[in-house]
Amino acid sequence: MATAAIEIENLTKDYPYGFLHLKKKTSLEGLTMSVESGEVFGFLGPNGAGKSTTIKLLMGLIFPTAGTARILGKPISDISMHADIGYLPEQPYFYDYLTAAELLDYFARFHDLSAQDRKARVDRMLKKVGLETARKIQLRKYSKGMLQRVGLAQAILHDPKVVILDEPMSGLDPVGRREVRDIILELKQAGKTVLFSTHILSDAEMLCDRVGVIVGGKLRGVGAPDEIVGMKAQGMEILFEYTGDSNGLRGLLSKATQTGSRYRMQVAEPDLYATLQQLCGAGAKILSVSQVRATLEEYFMHLVEADRAQAPAVEVSGK
Amino acid sequence: MRRVGIVALNTFREAVRDRVLYNLVFFALVMIAASILVGQISIGIEEMVIVSLGLSAISVIGLLIAVFIGVGLVSKEMEKRTLYALLAKPVRRWEFLLGKFGGLVLTLTVNTIAMAVGLFLALSLMKQSGEHLEKSVLVAVYFILLKLALVVALALLFSCYTTPLLAILCTAGLYIAGLFVKEMRDFQSDTMSRVVQSFLRGLSYLLPNFENFDVMAAAAHGRAIPGALIAQNTVYAALYCAVVLAAAAAIFTRRNLK
Numbered sequence: 001m002a003t004a005a006i007e008i009e010n011l012t013k014d015y016p017y018g019f020l021h022l023k024k025k026t027s028l029e030g031l032t033m034s035v036e037s038g039e040v041f042g043f044l045g046p047n048g049a050g051k052s053t054t055i056k057l058l059m060g061l062i063f064p065t066a067g068t069a070r071i072l073g074k075p076i077s078d079i080s081m082h083a084d085i086g087y088l089p090e091q092p093y094f095y096d097y098l099t100a101a102e103l104l105d106y107f108a109r110f111h112d113l114s115a116q117d118r119k120a121r122v123d124r125m126l127k128k129v130g131l132e133t134a135r136k137i138q139l140r141k142y143s144k145g146m147l148q149r150v151g152l153a154q155a156i157l158h159d160p161k162v163v164i165l166d167e168p169m170s171g172l173d174p175v176g177r178r179e180v181r182d183i184i185l186e187l188k189q190a191g192k193t194v195l196f197s198t199h200i201l202s203d204a205e206m207l208c209d210r211v212g213v214i215v216g217g218k219l220r221g222v223g224a225p226d227e228i229v230g231m232k233a234q235g236m237e238i239l240f241e242y243t244g245d246s247n248g249l250r251g252l253l254s255k256a257t258q259t260g261s262r263y264r265m266q267v268a269e270p271d272l273y274a275t276l277q278q279l280c281g282a283g284a285k286i287l288s289v290s291q292v293r294a295t296l297e298e299y300f301m302h303l304v305e306a307d308r309a310q311a312p313a314v315e316v317s318g319k
Numbered sequence: 320m321r322r323v324g325i326v327a328l329n330t331f332r333e334a335v336r337d338r339v340l341y342n343l344v345f346f347a348l349v350m351i352a353a354s355i356l357v358g359q360i361s362i363g364i365e366e367m368v369i370v371s372l373g374l375s376a377i378s379v380i381g382l383l384i385a386v387f388i389g390v391g392l393v394s395k396e397m398e399k400r401t402l403y404a405l406l407a408k409p410v411r412r413w414e415f416l417l418g419k420f421g422g423l424v425l426t427l428t429v430n431t432i433a434m435a436v437g438l439f440l441a442l443s444l445m446k447q448s449g450e451h452l453e454k455s456v457l458v459a460v461y462f463i464l465l466k467l468a469l470v471v472a473l474a475l476l477f478s479c480y481t482t483p484l485l486a487i488l489c490t491a492g493l494y495i496a497g498l499f500v501k502e503m504r505d506f507q508s509d510t511m512s513r514v515v516q517s518f519l520r521g522l523s524y525l526l527p528n529f530e531n532f533d534v535m536a537a538a539a540h541g542r543a544i545p546g547a548l549i550a551q552n553t554v555y556a557a558l559y560c561a562v563v564l565a566a567a568a569a570i571f572t573r574r575n576l577k
Contacts, residue, residue: 059407062575079411087407093399095329097336109325110408154404 005162005193006035006058011067013053027053029217030067035195035210040188042204042225043197045214046304051197052090054214055166058195059087071162083111086160090167090197092151096140100131100150103139104157111158125153130179144171152180156187163187165196169203181207201300213303220303228299234292236272239264242284249282266292322410323418330422331429334388343380344430350376351437355444365445366452370539373438374459378535380434381427381467382494388426389474390486392419397576406576413568420475420564427467435460452541458549459538465556466532470494472560473527476567479574497529527559 013028028050035041045051056062058069060076074081094103101122108118126132129149139147148171155163168184169177177200184207187194198204204211205225212222221228243261246253252275256265263284267275272289279286334340354372359365393416396402405415438456473493477486496503504523506516531552534544 056576059403061403061406063573079409082407082409085407087404089400089403089407091400092404093401094404095333095401097333106325106329107404107408110322110410151404155407 003037004034005037005039006041006069006071006195008033008054008058008069009067011054011057011069012065013050013057013062014065026217028057031214031219033212033219033222035193037193038188038191039209040184040194040207041196042208042211043195043214044199044201044204044211044300045197046199049214050217051214052166053217055087055090055164055195055197058164059085083158084161086155086158086163088148088151088155088163088165088168091144091170092147094139094147094150094154097138099136099138100126100142100153101135103150104154107154108157113158121157125157128183129153145173145176148172149176149179152183156183160192162193162195165194167198168196169198169200177203213300215303215306221299235266235268237264237266237288237290237292238272238275238279239287239289240279240284241287242279242282244283249279249284252278262287322414323421326405326410326415326418327421327425330392330419331425334423334426340384340388340426340430343384344433347376347380347434348437351434351441355441366442366541367539369438369441369445370452370456370459371535373434373441374456374463374535374538377431377434377438377460378463378466381431381463382470384427384430385423385467385470386474386487386490386494389423389471390478390483390490392423392471392475392478393571394478394483394486400576402576412572416475416479416568416571417564420471420560423471424468427471428464431460431464431467452538455534455538455541455544458544459534461549462532462534462552465552466529468560469527469529469556469563472563472567476563476570479567479571493527494529497527498533499530500524500526500528501530528555531555 009032011028011031012026014024014026016022016024031050031054043051043054053062057064058071058076060079060082069076071081072084095106098106104122104125105118108121113121126135129152131146131149131153134142134146139150142150148168152165152168155165165184168180172180181203184194184196188207196207208225210222210224211228213220213228240263241261242249242253242263252265253263256263265275276286276289351369351373354369354376357368357372393402396405402415406412435457438460439453442453442456470490474486474490477489481489500523503519503526506519508516531548534548537544
C-alpha cells in the first residue's frame with residue numbers, strides 16, 4: 001500500500017469575528033483525509049468552501065484551531081520539510097521590482113543550491129513555463145497569467161517531492177491551462193505528489209487520481225473522479241434507429257432526442273427491459289444501451305445546493 | 320543566519336530600486352548645501368550652523384525612512400501577499416523579520432553615510448573645522464544610526480499586530496515620548512500623587528531613551544563626546560533592539576496571515 005504524503009486529521013479552523021471577536025465562523029470543520037505518495041489529488045469546492053484555508057494551514061500560513069496534519073511524515077510546524085514542498089499561492093503576487101529571473105534566483109537561494117545550479121534551474125524553469133523571453137522584465141509589467149506562470153516556476157524550481165497548488169489554472173488562457181496541465185502530468189510521471197485546488201471540474205477529471213469535494217468547510221466526498229460520480233445512478237441511455245411510422249412508438253419518441261433516423265433516450269433502470277421490448281416490437285434497431293453516469297460537475301452542484309439549503313452563507317474576513 | 324542575510328539583501332535591493340528614497344537623500348543633500356549658504360550669513364558660527372542643519376537633515380530624513388518604510392516592511396508583504404511564497408520556503412518567520420530589519424538598517428546606513436559625506440564636504444569648504452569637530456560629528460552620525468535602528472525595530476513591532484497607519488502613529492508617538500524620558504523621570508509636582516509619579520518614573524525606564532542619542536549640540540560646538548557614552552549608547556541600542564525584535568518575532572510567529 002502506498003504511503004501517505006499528506007495526512008490531515010480532524011483539521012479545524014475557526015475565525016473569530018464581530019466587534020469583540022466573540023462570534024466565530026468555522027471555515028474548516030474536522031477535515032480528515034490523506035493524499036497518497038505519487039498521486040495527483042484535486043481539491044474541489046466552490047468559493048469560500050475551505051480549500052485555500054486547508055492549503056494555508058498545510059503551509060503554516062495560518063494555524064489550526066484543532067487537529068493535526070503531517071507532510072512527508074513531519075508535522076506542518078516543522079519548517080525543514082518546506083525544503084521538499086513546492087507551493088503556488090492563490091492569485092500569486094511577487095516582488096514587482098524584481099525580474100522573473102531575479103525572483104527565481106532569490107527563492108532558489110533558500111534551498112542551499114550552488115550559484116551554477118541556481119542559474120541552470122532558473123533557465124530551465126523559465127523555459128518550461130514559457131517566460132524565457134520575458135526573463136529580464138520587471139514583474140510589475142507582467143500580466144496575471146504571466147505571474148501565474150512565474151508562481152508555478154518558483155513552486156517546482158527546487159524539485160520538491162510534494163507540490164501544492166492553489167488554483168493553478170486561475171487567470172490562464174486555454175493555452176496556459178493546457179501548459180499547466182502538462183506540467184502537472186509531468187510531475188506525476190516524475191513520481192511527485194500533487195495537491196491542487198480548483199473549481200474547474202474538467203481539469204480535475206482529466207488530471208486527478210482522486211478528488212476531494214469540500215463544501216461549507218466539510219469534506220463531502222473523496223475518491224477517484226469516476227468512482228465518486230458513480231455513487232449516484234442516473235439511469236440508462238438507449239441509442240436506437242427507427243424509420244417506421246411514428247404512431248407506433250408515439251409515447252416513447254416524444255421523450256427521445258432525434259438526429260436523422262437515430263434516437264437517443266434515457267429511462268430509469270427498472271423500466272429498461274420493458275422499453276427495449278417495446279422498441280424491438282415496433283421494429284426499432286437497438287444500437288447501444290449504456291449506463292448514464294453523472295458528471296463530476298453534476299455531483300459537485302448537487303453537494304453545493306444541498307449545503308446552501310442547509311446554511312445561509314456568512315461572509316467573514318480571514319484576517 | 321544565511322537566510323536572514325538573503326532576506327536582508329533583497330530588502331536592501333528593494334530600497335535601492337525605490338525612487339522615493341533617492342528623492343529623500345537628494346533633499347537631505349540640498350539641505351546640507353543650503354546650510355553652507357545659511358552659514359555664510361552667520362558670522363562666526365558658520366560651522367555650528369552647518370553641523371546643526373546637516374545633522375538635523377540626516378536625522379529627519381532617516382526618521383522618515385525608518386518609520387514609513389519600517390512599518391511597510393511586514394505590512395506591505397502581508398497586504399500584497401508576497402510573503403506567502405517566501406514562507407513556503409525553509410525560512411522561519413523570525414528569520415524573515417530579522418532579515419527585513421537588517422535590510423532596512425543596511426539601507427539607512429548607506430543613506431546616512433552618503434548624507435554624512437555631503438555634510439563633511441560642506442564642512443571642508445569652510446576649511447576651518449578642527450579635528451575635534453569632525454570626530455564629534457562622526458559620533459553624532461553614529462548615534463543617529465543607532466537611533467534609527469531602534470526606530471525601525473519599533474516600527475516592525477507595531478506593524479506585526481496593527482494597521483500600518485496605527486503603527487506609524489505608535490512609532491512616532493513612542494519616538495516623541497522617548498525624547499522626554501529624562502523630564503518624565505525627574506518630574507516633580509505637588510498636584511500629582513506619589514503613585515502617579517512612581518508610575519511615570521517606571522515608565523521612563525521602559526520607554527526607549529532617545530534623548531541619550533542626541534549629541535547634536537555637543538557636535539556643533541566641537542565638544543568631544545566621551546567614550547563611555549558611545550559604549551553605553553551602543554549597548555543600549557543593541558539590547559533594546561534585541562528585546563523589541565524578540566517581541567515582534569513572538570507576535571509574528573503566532574499571527575495568522577490573511
